[in-house]
Amino acid sequence: MSQGTVTPGTPAPAAAKAPPPKLRKPIESGVPDPMQYMHPIMRKNYGNWAWHERPRPGVLRHVAKSGDEIFTVRAGTQRQMDVGTIRKLCDIADTYGEGHVRFTTRSNIEYMVGSFEKVPKLIEVLTKEGFPVGGTGNSVSMISHTQGWLHCDIPGTDASGVVKSLMDMLHKEFIQEDMPNRVRITTSCCQINCGGQGDISINVQYTKPPKIDHEKVGNVCERPSVVARCPVAAIRPAMVNGKPSLEVDEKKCVCCGACYPPCPPMQINSAESTKLAIWVGGKHSNARSKPTFHKLVVANLPNNPPRWPEVEEVVRKILYAYKEDAKDWERMGEWIDRIGWPQFFEKTGLAFTKHHLDTWVGARHTMNMSAHVRF
Amino acid sequence: MSDAKKDDVVKATTAKTRTPNRPTPKLDELESGPWPSFVTGLKRLRDSEQNGAMMNDLLGQLEHSYTERLGYWKGGTVSVFGYGGGIIPRFSEVADKFPESKEFHTLRVMPPAGFHYDTNVLRKMCDIWERHGSGLIAFHGQSGDIMFQGTTTAGCQKAFDEFNEIGFDLGGAGPALRTSMSCVGHARCEMSNYDEARALRTILNDNVGEIHRPALPYKFKFKFSGCPNDCVNAIHRADFAVIGTWRDDMKVDQEEVKAYVEQVGRKYVIDHVIAMCPTRALSLNDDNTLEVENKSCVRCMHCINVMHKALAPGDDKGASIMIGGKRSLKVGDLMGTMIVPFMKLETDEDYAKLKAFARQVIDFFAENALEHERIGETLDRIGLPAFIDALGIQPDPNMVKHPRTSSYVRTDDFTDEAEKYFARKGAHKDGSAKEAAE
Numbered sequence: 001m002s003q004g005t006v007t008p009g010t011p012a013p014a015a016a017k018a019p020p021p022k023l024r025k026p027i028e029s030g031v032p033d034p035m036q037y038m039h040p041i042m043r044k045n046y047g048n049w050a051w052h053e054r055p056r057p058g059v060l061r062h063v064a065k066s067g068d069e070i071f072t073v074r075a076g077t078q079r080q081m082d083v084g085t086i087r088k089l090c091d092i093a094d095t096y097g098e099g100h101v102r103f104t105t106r107s108n109i110e111y112m113v114g115s116f117e118k119v120p121k122l123i124e125v126l127t128k129e130g131f132p133v134g135g136t137g138n139s140v141s142m143i144s145h146t147q148g149w150l151h152c153d154i155p156g157t158d159a160s161g162v163v164k165s166l167m168d169m170l171h172k173e174f175i176q177e178d179m180p181n182r183v184r185i186t187t188s189c190c191q192i193n194c195g196g197q198g199d200i201s202i203n204v205q206y207t208k209p210p211k212i213d214h215e216k217v218g219n220v221c222e223r224p225s226v227v228a229r230c231p232v233a234a235i236r237p238a239m240v241n242g243k244p245s246l247e248v249d250e251k252k253c254v255c256c257g258a259c260y261p262p263c264p265p266m267q268i269n270s271a272e273s274t275k276l277a278i279w280v281g282g283k284h285s286n287a288r289s290k291p292t293f294h295k296l297v298v299a300n301l302p303n304n305p306p307r308w309p310e311v312e313e314v315v316r317k318i319l320y321a322y323k324e325d326a327k328d329w330e331r332m333g334e335w336i337d338r339i340g341w342p343q344f345f346e347k348t349g350l351a352f353t354k355h356h357l358d359t360w361v362g363a364r365h366t367m368n369m370s371a372h373v374r375f
Numbered sequence: 376m377s378d379a380k381k382d383d384v385v386k387a388t389t390a391k392t393r394t395p396n397r398p399t400p401k402l403d404e405l406e407s408g409p410w411p412s413f414v415t416g417l418k419r420l421r422d423s424e425q426n427g428a429m430m431n432d433l434l435g436q437l438e439h440s441y442t443e444r445l446g447y448w449k450g451g452t453v454s455v456f457g458y459g460g461g462i463i464p465r466f467s468e469v470a471d472k473f474p475e476s477k478e479f480h481t482l483r484v485m486p487p488a489g490f491h492y493d494t495n496v497l498r499k500m501c502d503i504w505e506r507h508g509s510g511l512i513a514f515h516g517q518s519g520d521i522m523f524q525g526t527t528t529a530g531c532q533k534a535f536d537e538f539n540e541i542g543f544d545l546g547g548a549g550p551a552l553r554t555s556m557s558c559v560g561h562a563r564c565e566m567s568n569y570d571e572a573r574a575l576r577t578i579l580n581d582n583v584g585e586i587h588r589p590a591l592p593y594k595f596k597f598k599f600s601g602c603p604n605d606c607v608n609a610i611h612r613a614d615f616a617v618i619g620t621w622r623d624d625m626k627v628d629q630e631e632v633k634a635y636v637e638q639v640g641r642k643y644v645i646d647h648v649i650a651m652c653p654t655r656a657l658s659l660n661d662d663n664t665l666e667v668e669n670k671s672c673v674r675c676m677h678c679i680n681v682m683h684k685a686l687a688p689g690d691d692k693g694a695s696i697m698i699g700g701k702r703s704l705k706v707g708d709l710m711g712t713m714i715v716p717f718m719k720l721e722t723d724e725d726y727a728k729l730k731a732f733a734r735q736v737i738d739f740f741a742e743n744a745l746e747h748e749r750i751g752e753t754l755d756r757i758g759l760p761a762f763i764d765a766l767g768i769q770p771d772p773n774m775v776k777h778p779r780t781s782s783y784v785r786t787d788d789f790t791d792e793a794e795k796y797f798a799r800k801g802a803h804k805d806g807s808a809k810e811a812a813e
Contacts, residue, residue: 023456024536028587029544030580031555034487034562034572037496042562049565051684062563070563080524082416083501083510084423090494090501101497103490103514105556105607112563130411146517149440151465151481151524153448158440160413161405168408192704194517197611229747231705258705264449271444284611286603286618287677288651291610293708305441306401328647329681360707 039100039112041070057177058133059119072110073097073122075131076167076174079107079145080160088129096122106142106184108135134175140183140319141174143167144196148189154261155189156204156274157303162187165307166202166315173319180326180335183319186282191257197282199332200318201294202311204303205277209253210266214240221246221263229258276301278314281333292333298350314350321347340374393428393475396421397435401442417511426510432473433509433525439469453480453528455535458587461545462531478527479509483520483546484538485579485586488557488572488599490515499541507534518596519556519607520546544583550747551589552737553596555579560601560619566679567601568619568692569720575599577726578733585737592744595737602688603676609700610711614750615736616697617729622717623689624669631685636663648678693719694729698736699751709751714763716773739765769799 035043045064052062060072078085089109093101096118097111104110109131111122123133135141143166148158166185173179186198193203217223223246227235234252238245246266248259257268268274278301282294297318301310318332325347326335336344345352358366405414417437420430436447453464463481470477500521504510509525516522521543526534535545546554555578557571558564578597585591598609601619609616636644641659649657656671657678665685679686696718697711715732719725736750743765744753754762763770772778 024532024539026455026457026535026587027539027544028583029539029542030583030586031485031544031576032487032542033576034489034491037487037491037493038489038562039491042491047561047567047570049563049567051565051687053684062565072563076410077514078411078413078416080413080416080511080513082420083505083512084419085411085416086497086501086512090497093494099494101492101494102559103492105490105515105519105558107514109514130409132409132411144517149446150437151448151463151479152446153450153465155446157444158437161441164405164408164410164412164414167410171409193702193708196517196608196702197708225747229705256703256705269445274444282611284605284608286605286610286673286675287680288653288675291605291710293611293710303444305444306404329651329677 037100039070039098039114041068041114042100042112044068045070054137054177055116055119057139057175058123058136060136061116069114069116071113071116071119073113073119073126073133074104074108074110074135075126075133076135076142077107077109077131078160078164079142080150089131092122092125092129096125104135104141106135106144108142132171132175134177137177138179138181138183139174139177140170140179140185143170144184144186144198146187146189146194152189153264154192154257154268156206156257156269157189157276158305159187159189159195161306162202162308162311165312169312169316170319179323181329181331183322183332184283185315197284197292197294199280199282199294199322200315201279201282202315203277203279205275205299206255206257206268206273207275207300208270208273209248209250209255210257210259210268211270212246212248213265213267214243214245216265217246217263218244220265226259226263226266229262231256231258235259271303274303275299276303276308276311278311278318280318281331281336283331283333285331287331288329289331289334289337294333296356297344297348299355317348317350342374393431397431397438397473399434399438402434402438420510423505423510425505426508428475429479429509429525430476430511432475433479436467436469436473436476439472448479453531455532455545458545460548460551460587460589461535463548464528476525479525480528480531481525482508482523482531482534482538483516483518483548483554484523484543485546485554486515486519486521488555488575489559489562490519490556491562496541500538500543503534503537503541507537515556516554517612518546518554520554545587547586547589547594549589550591550593551587551595552579552582552585552591553594554586555597555599556607557599558601558606560599564601565683565687566604566619566676568621568688569601569617569694571599571601571617571619573726574617574694574720574729577730581730581734582737591737591741593747593749595740595750597733603674604680610697611700611708612702613700613711614698614740615733616700616711617694618697619688619692619694619720620674620717621689621692623691625667625672625674625679625689626687627665627667628685628687629664632665632682633663635682635685648681651677653677691719692721693717693725696732699749699754701749701751706752706755709749709755712751712754712759713774714766714768716771735766769795 048065050065143163146159148155186195186201188195188203234249238247259266260268277299279294402414420426447468448465451464465479467477507530511524513522557575560567560571596613597615598613599617600609654671656668658666696715698714700711
């Protein structure tokens with residue numbers, strides 16, 4: 001273990017011969033003040049904006065009560081950026097913008113400038129350098145993105161690859177505003193669902209109970225807390241081959257993977273059994289209908305790197321059925337509310353199965369408790 | 376800087392003697408297509424002097440994952456002096472094959488509220504991370520952190536010291552107060568109902584100890600959206616969601632309404648604005664002006680979103696607070712639940728009140744939640760009546776979709792509770808109107 005690093009649980013070294021390294025005390029400065037980095041026009045008109053419009057996809061014009069204006073050019077990034085990419089984005093801001101940028105919650109970069117004259121050149125340069133300009137209004141914005149194989153310790157797939165593959169397909173829907181309403185797509189590399197709720201969500205779905213390495217459980221896992229972690233009480237302590245371990249009641253197990261993070265020897269992933277599922281109709285905005293969670297539509301898609309073509313195909317079907325049929329301003333879930341689930345499955349050509357019938361706590365509230373039916 | 380120079384020498388030497396480029400046939404396929412490619416970026420780092428050796432093996436391990444369809448990182452314990460969290464340790468399980476990236480830890484660093492940067496500070500971050508890390512940065516992680524991905528155990532302290540010197544601090548990890556996010560809000564949006572950045576910094580910076588030294592039963596997240604469009608997804612993802620709203624009538628510029636009707640036609644406005652109002656609070660008059668029944672309006676934002684030049688939130692602004700949102704693990708997804716329908720957020724006193732309430736909720740969580748229980752689960756376990764009672768909040772019909780449907784409840788103090796309600800409302804029992812004094 002290196003100098004300058006404190007590892008709880010590591011005994012303090014015995015009186016060393018060399019003088020101990022000087023440890024720098026952290027400045028607990030917390031969240032930085034954004035004012036020091038903010039574009040001066042935004043700072044000046046902070047809290048005093050009047051209205052906005054979108055002169056073209058990817059461009060916003062905000063007008064302040066003072067009459068000041070600011071133009072924003074929004075462009076897509078790969079989120080996982082090397083310093084070369086970030087420096088290139090900075091060069092563009094210094095040469096063609098005004099040196100101030102921000103990122104959206106979906107990892108798009110925004111360039112703010114005080115006059116519209118700078119906008120066309122910014123669009124041209126960003127496009128030429130491979131950063132698509134768009135993601136505003138009723139477009140498909142960048143997919144919210146989790147970590148995956150690149151860095152996570154429990155992933156079933158790689159978000160970066162899934163997102164890159166899908167955004168290649170969705171590029172044209174990013175650079176234009178041609179959807180009924182905004183479309184928010186999310187990914188998650190395990191069933192914890194870090195990627196959140198989306199109009200369309202592409203999430204890992206485990207299909208088999210964990211495979212247990214009984215040699216390791218006793219040494220690696222705090223067994224009572226693993227038992228407590230199981231949402232369906234399917235895990236119990238056991239002695240296996242004379243060693244303390246854990247066993248899983250596979251009839252009860254819902255294959256959620258909750259035991260895997262606290263106990264890595266309970267391996268939930270495998271090349272074959274880790275699958276992808278697609279969910280629709282999640283929405284966090286309160287506009288029109290209340291916020292909703294996404295609902296399962298397809299499971300058991302293969303985890304097929306590097307481009308996950310089966311996932312792409314289903315996303316395409318759902319997205320274009322929505323685009324064709326939804327009324328202006330209906331989000332995915334609101335469109336389905338209007339046409340009903342029977343028509344949704346018909347229009348998308350997807351199957352409705354027993355696995356769509358919820359069995360979790362509160363499942364009855366998801367059932368149709370009325371005589372409203374559609375044919 | 377002598378340390379940094381020493382690092383440079385070590386890295387350059389390693390780069391010269393490193394193994395040939397790892398083959399990446401699968402990842403190569405992710406370099407084509409119109410969207411920016413993370414693989415091309417990883418290769419740029421591989422080909423650089425400073426980060427080459429580590430990133431060559433990182434690419435090798437990632438290709439290995441793409442081939443075997445499995446992840447190969449495990450966690451551990453790494454932190455910086457004085458803190459207990461903020462670093463996500465990653466040790467490779469296939470370090471025998473890819474030794475140069477055997478340690479690939481991430482620093483979670485809290486961004487300026489609203490994700491504002493200038494190029495000067497971004498370039499400084501790049502320089503620091505090139506010196507002490509892999510050169511790979513994500514803007515931003517799902518909790519809102521700047522994620523400096525990939526350094527050795529030794530690199531964590533060096534990188535942190537330099538980030539800290541330029542005004543940045545580590546975010547949360549583990550059972551701690553987590554890094555927060557706020558929307559662009561006051562900085563550039565006319566829908567904003569309070570100063571989101573101020574609210575975020577007021578609460579988070581009042582509780583830095585809870586961020587840096589994990590001691591809560593489980594994670595706790597705040598998120599701040601300036602209006603019910605909730606652009607940072609607070610209601611799904613935050614234990615404590617602060618969502619802007621207003622109490623008085625929304626603003627209507629009738630001339631702009633007429634201009635909009637003129638532009639898109641009466642049918643479009645009726646079908647897409649009037650008929651889409653969730654509480655039927657809108658009506659289009661024969662002279663193309665808009666009638667709003669403000670008492671029925673639920674502040675959903677739809678009509679304002681569509682006609683944003685004509686319509687706007689009112690003047691009596693503040694926020695609603697929803698508690699208990701979270702993702703799946705382990706009881707299933709929970710949506711934030713309305714706990715404080717309106718808190719005025721304007722004066723210093725208002726923000727002090729918000730800060731005190733946030734602290735009260737964190738303390739309640741610390742004292743009452745079970746291990747590995749999110750506050751939404753605590754709320755479910757003890758029930759909303761006990762929850763609000765513990766926080767000293769009075770029941771309000773805005774907290775429910777509808778009153779209870781089950782008769783299994785002991786109601787022998789109902790009359791007393793009703794008296795309290797009338798006393799709070801300052802209204803007479805016979806219902807004659809007398810608005811609350813507050």
